[in-house]
Amino acid sequence: MPSEAMRSYVFNMGQRTDGKNKDVLVKSAKARQAISLLIDEEALAAYMGGVPCKVFGSPMNPITIHDYDDVPAYDPEQAKKILTEEGWNFDDTIDMICYYPDQGSLDCGEILKADFAEAGVKLNYIIVTENASVVIYTDMNWDMMYYNAGASDVDPT
Numbered sequence: 001m002p003s004e005a006m007r008s009y010v011f012n013m014g015q016r017t018d019g020k021n022k023d024v025l026v027k028s029a030k031a032r033q034a035i036s037l038l039i040d041e042e043a044l045a046a047y048m049g050g051v052p053c054k055v056f057g058s059p060m061n062p063i064t065i066h067d068y069d070d071v072p073a074y075d076p077e078q079a080k081k082i083l084t085e086e087g088w089n090f091d092d093t094i095d096m097i098c099y100y101p102d103q104g105s106l107d108c109g110e111i112l113k114a115d116f117a118e119a120g121v122k123l124n125y126i127i128v129t130e131n132a133s134v135v136i137y138t139d140m141n142w143d144m145m146y147y148n149a150g151a152s153d154v155d156p157t
Helices: 023-027 029-036 041-048 076-086 103-117 132-139
Strands: 008-012 093-098 122-127 144-147 154-156
Touching: 008 029, 023 029, 029 076, 041 103, 093 103, 103 122
Parallel strands: 093 122, 093 144
Antiparallel strands: 008 144, 008 154
């Protein structure tokens, strides 16, 4: 993703106000880690002319990867296997929000949708351009967010 710093993807840990919390993502650290296998950092970096990110966990995440040089690469087959084992409903959709309306972010959203589709996971990539604070911190009707700064009550992956 376009960034001068660090690309971050976070999960909403069950605080959607519309009741559409994705329990598997909220309750299963393995499922959240499987989602990281669906983000093809090599393709995103190649498109943006940057360098691939390293995926890591956090103290909030029971599965924290400490060896950043041994992070699994994009692997939709493994991600699908893990998500199936963890009980993901492949008829469901992951709502990912982004509040950068530039063309690069829009294009990367299309790359991500194609990446997720390789494992049969539907991704709804939503650019938030108005009332971003309400959408992000009050309504919280999203499952994942791409961002460049900290946020409360989310689980970095």
